[in-house]
Amino acid sequence: MKIAIVANDSIESQTVKEKFESLIKESALTIDQMHPEVVISIGGDGTFLSAFHQYKDQLDSVCFAGVHTGHLGFYTDWRDYQLEELIEDLQNDDSRAANYPLIEVEVSYSDGKETGKFLGLNECIIKRNDRTLVADVYIKDELFEHFRGDGLSVATPTGSTGYNKSVGGAVIHPRVNVLQMTEIASINNRVFRTLGSPLVIPSDEWITVQVEPADDYFISLDQLNIPQAGLKEIRYRIADERIQFTGSRHTLFWQRVKDAFIEEYKD
Missing domain, CATH: 3.40.50.10330 (Probable inorganic polyphosphate/atp-NAD kinase; domain 1)
Known part of the structure; x- marks a missing residue:
């Protein structure tokens, strides 16, 4: 071996x-x-x-x-x-003692440069440096909500025990092949409304987050920072690949x- x-x-x-x-x-x-x-x-x-x-x-x-x-x-x-x-x-x-689902993150840019695809074990977080994040959230290409707040976290079941948990998300067993989207300090008042609760997405659906034009987005995938200049949208889905433990x-x-x-x- x-x-x-x-x-x-x-x-x-x-x-x-x-x-x-x-x-x-x-x-x-x-x-x-x-x-x-x-x-x-x-x-x-x-x-x-x-x-x-x-x-x-x-x-x-x-x-x-x-x-x-x-x-x-x-x-x-x-x-x-x-x-x-x-x-x-x-x-x-x-x-192989166990295998866990992974997250695939696809990033598109407004200037037409090549779309980036990334693979993660835990979670992907999007924020803005010093401003409120304003974004349209789609589920299976249908508009779900107009989000305003500090940011969004999309986590795998194993990632559900990380940052997701600290912002009020549920802990999910890794045999459940899903993604979880958790809002980070969302704004909810008479003008702005979001679900305000964690959202669990099955493996045959996906989440798309479309953002306003800006160059101050911060996107992290596990420990990595994803290039964000000219960011247009991010799409999240359960990856075809899985991680195996022995x-x-x-x-x-x-x-x-x-x-x-x-x-x-x-x-």
Whole structure:
């Protein structure tokens, strides 16, 4: 089995990476950073997102596992003192423990330049830097609402536990193949009206957000910033691709939610 390793720059993560590489050399596994079968992230959820984006073009042939070296990570199943167990698990288990839906984001521009398509694991957020976001929201190409507020978040089920949750969105199990749109501080008065509630969209529908001409939009997809100059509209849908996880320790989703948000953290 070919393994790639993505670690953050912290001293602890780099130390764990060196130890893990030594253990791999003593095993039947090999290191292949270009064309791996399994990608191991070492760090936290931010490192895992970086690993996903680094290998998102190989999703049909690669799966992921995570080692966390700090606070408990939502995507990371292994601790830094369990590397030997992880090696054994990888050698003995070639099954895919779970697979999760992804978001496809298509960005169109008013100047006619080429449309950009992006793939995300968690969520896509659109805001304006210092002004209210004004946008028309369409569902399956039919106008749903005229939005005014700080911004909009469109999240996958796994992304529902991130920024989406902090702005009042629901936590959704990743077996439910949907997107969730959550308003960020929407304006609701006698002049401006929006739904004001999170919206869950099935996999055979899509969301389109058309915006006013401006050059001060801020669009983020996971940890990435999307070019926004001349932005015309953004279309969100469930991607055809999915992310796959491996390993026997990939726990049940609700247990992960409980561990991340309810149980007191113990090192």
